[in-house]
C-alpha cells in the first residue's frame with residue numbers, strides 16, 4: 249500500500265481506533281527501531297497496543313522501550329512463567345482486533361505462509377483469525393526471490409493485508425525496494441482498513457451489486473461452440489469480496505467450474521452472450537452498481553444448427569458466418585440512472601491507457617480496470633492479475649502483480665471511494 253499524501257493522525261476526540269486492541273508484532277530487521285514510533289501513532293489514534301517480539305527483534309529494540317511506549321507488557325517468550333496465562337498467545341489472540349507485523353522479515357513471512365509456529369510471535373500469528381497486516385522489510389534480492397513471491401501469494405489468498413515496502417537506501421548499503429513503509433504510512437493504512445471493517449456507515453453495506461464473470465459460449469451446433477479461455481476467477485473474487493463487505497451480490501456467471509460460498513451471493517448461470525445480456529439488463533434495474541468482468545464473446549454464429557454438423561468429404565473448407573453480440577456494458581452505460589455506478593474491464597494491446605480512457609467515456613463508466621497482457625502471471629486462468637484502475641477524473645492507479653483476491657479488494661476499495669465521494 250503506497251501513498252504519498254502526508255499523514256494526519258486524527259486528534260483524540262475523534263480517535264479512529266478508539267476502543268480497538270492492536271498487537272504490533274516486531275521481527276528482527278533494522279526497521280525494528282521504528283516500531284516504537286508506530287506504537288505511539290496507533291495509541292494516538294485511540295488504540296490500546298501490545299507488542300509481541302521475536303528473539304532477534306530484541307537485538308534492535310528493547311522490551312523496555314516497547315513497554316514504556318505501549319504502557320503494556322511485551323510478549324516475547326512462549327514459556328515465560330511470569331505470564332498470568334500459561335497460554336499467552338491464546339489470550340492475546342482473543343484480545344487483539346488486529347495484528348500489525350512491522351517490520352516483517354522474509355523469515356516471518358515464510359513461517360506465516362507455511363503455518364510454522366516455533367516462537368511466541370509465530371505461534372500467535374498462526375492462532376490469530378482477525379485482521380493481519382504485514383509490513384515487509386528486507387533486501388531487494390530476498391524481496392524478488394521466487395520463494396518469497398510464492399509466500400506472499402499464499403498470504404494474499406489468506407486475506408493478509410500487505411503494507412508494501414518502499415524504495416530507498418537499505419541497511420546493507422545498497423539502493424532498492426525493501427525498505428519498510430514509514431510508520432506514518434503504516435498507521436494510516438491500518439486506520440483506513442480498520443475504519444472500513446468496523447464502520448457502521450460502510451457505504452457498501454446493504455448495496456445491491458451486479459457482477460458478470462467468466463466466458464460465454466456461442467453455439468455452432470448441438471456439440472460445438474465458440475468460447476474463450478476466461479475462468480471467471482476475477483469476477484468470483486470480486487463477488488466474494490463485496491459480499492464480505494455486506495453487499496447483496498447478483499453474480500451472472502458464464503460457464504465455469506467455480507463455486508461460490510457466501511450466502512449473500514445470488515448466482516445466475518448463463519451460457520451465451522445474449523443470455524448474459526438478458527440477465528444483466530434485467531438485474532441492473534434494481535442494482536446500485538455493476539461490475540462487468542465477463543469475457544463476453546463479441547460474435548456468435550448467425551445460425552445455430554440443432555444437430556451435430558456432419559463432416560462433408562467433398563467440401564474444401566467450411567465458413568461460419570458470425571454476427572455481432574450486444575455490448576452489455578455499453579447498454580448498461582446507456583441506461584445508467586443518477587446514483588447508479590458502472591465499472592468495466594478492458595483488455596488492450598496498443599495505447600492501453602488511452603484506449604481504456606476512451607472506453608470509459610464511451611461506455612459511460614465510473615472507472616475501468618485495465619488488464620495487463622504483458623505480465624507473466626496476469627490474465628486468463630492465473631490466480632494473479634496485474635491491473636491499472638482509471639477513473640472518470642482521470643486518476644490512474646497502477647497496481648502491482650497480486651492475487652486476484654487482492655485485486656478484488658482494490659476494486660471494492662475503489663468502488664467504495666467513488667461512492668463515498670459522490671454521496672450527498
Ligand code: CTP
Pocket residue numbers: 460521540541542543544545546573574575576577578591592593594595596
Ligand atoms: N463487454 C460486454 N459485452 C460485450 C463485450 C464486452 O459487457 N459484448 C464488457 C466486458 O465485460 C468488459 C468490457 O466490456 O467489462 C470490455 O471488453 P473488451 O473486450 O476489452 O472491449 P470491447 O468493448 O469488446 O471492445 P474491443 O474488443 O473493440 O476492444
